[in-house]
Amino acid sequence: TEIKSFDAFESVQNLETLEADAVQAHNHFLDVILPLTAEISDQLYKMQWLIAYAPPDTSFVTSDNPFLVAPPEGYDPYGLEGVGIATPGTTKIIPLSSKSCLLIFDLGEEVVYFKFPRDRVKELNIMIATGCMRHVIARDEALLKNLVKRSGIEKIKRQPKVHSVL
Numbered sequence: 001t002e003i004k005s006f007d008a009f010e011s012v013q014n015l016e017t018l019e020a021d022a023v024q025a026h027n028h029f030l031d032v033i034l035p036l037t038a039e040i041s042d043q044l045y046k047m048q049w050l051i052a053y054a055p056p057d058t059s060f061v062t063s064d065n066p067f068l069v070a071p072p073e074g075y076d077p078y079g080l081e082g083v084g085i086a087t088p089g090t091t092k093i094i095p096l097s098s099k100s101c102l103l104i105f106d107l108g109e110e111v112v113y114f115k116f117p118r119d120r121v122k123e124l125n126i127m128i129a130t131g132c133m134r135h136v137i138a139r140d141e142a143l144l145k146n147l148v149k150r151s152g153i154e155k156i157k158r159q160p161k162v163h164s165v166l
Helices: 010-047 118-130 141-151
Strands: 047-053 068-070 093-097 100-107 111-115
Touching: 010 047, 010 100, 047 118, 093 118, 118 141
Parallel strands: 047 111
Antiparallel strands: 047 100, 068 093, 093 100
């Protein structure tokens, strides 16, 4: 085997360059997204909200991706059109606690409180789990194991959401 020389000074410089690039990319992201926050919050405020409550024997889960946008009925995931918060027919899903979950629909001025049936809580939990990046959080291990099995998320190969061009 061949032994290669290692230049520690050069390695530190490369690491510092990578860190500087990461900070610059993060700052650019903030420069782009911050001006949009007022517009996004205004759009969400003008939509119909439903606060769903879980029955006593059930609970909502959450994940490391707690804001989900569920596509409208008939959406083609292989088509050219994307889905965002303003896409008509989407449902925005935000777990608030183990007993409540916020669902945001299309334009409207109502805020509705509704006790969800057990089967609807299960459906939402599967959607929340499927939308996770890496972690799902549940009230207990039994619920988590059951949800992983029902959703099939352990079989999904997760891809990074951000790719480096370096």
